[in-house]
Amino acid sequence: MKEEIRAAFIAAGASAVGFARAEDVEPAAMENYKEWIAGGNHGGMDYLARHASLKSHPSHVLETVSTVISMAFSYAPSVWRDRSLPVVSCYAYGYDYHDVIRNRLSPVVDCLRERYGGDWRICIDTAPLAERYWAMKAGIGKRGKNGSVIVDNCGSYNFLAEVLTSHPVAPDAPTEGVCLGCGACVRACPQKAILKNGNIDARRCINYLTIECRGEWEKGDKEAMATDVGRRSLYGCDICQRVCPHNRDVSPTAIPGFLPLKGIMELTAEDVADMDQEKFSSFFKGSAIKRAKLAGMRRNAVNVITRTRSHLEEP
Numbered sequence: 001m002k003e004e005i006r007a008a009f010i011a012a013g014a015s016a017v018g019f020a021r022a023e024d025v026e027p028a029a030m031e032n033y034k035e036w037i038a039g040g041n042h043g044g045m046d047y048l049a050r051h052a053s054l055k056s057h058p059s060h061v062l063e064t065v066s067t068v069i070s071m072a073f074s075y076a077p078s079v080w081r082d083r084s085l086p087v088v089s090c091y092a093y094g095y096d097y098h099d100v101i102r103n104r105l106s107p108v109v110d111c112l113r114e115r116y117g118g119d120w121r122i123c124i125d126t127a128p129l130a131e132r133y134w135a136m137k138a139g140i141g142k143r144g145k146n147g148s149v150i151v152d153n154c155g156s157y158n159f160l161a162e163v164l165t166s167h168p169v170a171p172d173a174p175t176e177g178v179c180l181g182c183g184a185c186v187r188a189c190p191q192k193a194i195l196k197n198g199n200i201d202a203r204r205c206i207n208y209l210t211i212e213c214r215g216e217w218e219k220g221d222k223e224a225m226a227t228d229v230g231r232r233s234l235y236g237c238d239i240c241q242r243v244c245p246h247n248r249d250v251s252p253t254a255i256p257g258f259l260p261l262k263g264i265m266e267l268t269a270e271d272v273a274d275m276d277q278e279k280f281s282s283f284f285k286g287s288a289i290k291r292a293k294l295a296g297m298r299r300n301a302v303n304v305i306t307r308t309r310s311h312l313e314e315p
């Protein structure tokens, strides 16, 4: 059963698939997460604080769970946006990973349910699961200092997903190792946002400020968004991934849904600044970028335009 399941998910496009016994998340991992929340490092992502205790056991997501099947899907880019354009994080070059991965996993899970019975649930980023913890428990990747999970063949350019099942399946060996520990990500982060233990202070991170942060930026945020990196960001920042040696020479993703879309690769700040809600909804339909909402993307675009202009006008 186990190898049949693994093979089915690999055939669905996963780069790595591992199995972990569903049990309490280790106290040290929960403590680390709670400390991160208590320190306010989650910024305005209040749902993370609200759901923190639910992450202690996957039964909060599927009551009958016996096994967590963790998997990683590569989005390693084959090309990058032109340097003359503002940055869009490469995970958003293709279609929205929630849709792409769910469309790939759903038929497999339907078949498994029919064949073996029992309960099955697909989780892609939205359920209160300690995803990176389960990836390491299931042995599919190692923890990077930059907070990512590093997987053979796709480095940290991967989306994690889980399938929870009520079937007991023998677990794989957990990952023992960590990343190379070279510190390049810590040194390269323009915001000094990478904390110890691979935690990120979201409040300082350009990803958070341009994707998750709602409303207008506060004073400190504006300072961050006026820096060389901040003023080039339309949506996200890949610096701590681009410098990581684990990401060197990884093969580009073979998943068609993650291949770069022409519209996203050519998108300018001016395009976004000109959008109304109707145009925004239609342009970003099927894209993860819609998560930042029109107001957020316009805020980012105006920052790029005005800061770039004032930068060029400096004597």
Ligand code: SF4
Pocket (backbone or CB within 6 Å): 188, 189, 190, 191, 192, 193, 194, 200, 204, 205, 206, 207, 237, 238, 239, 240, 241
């Ligand atoms: S995404 Fe950018 S700002 Fe955030 S931790 Fe990485 S390098 Fe720092």
Ligand code: SF4
Pocket (backbone or CB within 6 Å): 144, 145, 146, 179, 180, 181, 182, 183, 184, 185, 186, 240, 243, 244, 245, 246
């Ligand atoms: S850049 Fe170096 S320290 Fe950072 S995640 Fe990669 S290997 Fe680890």
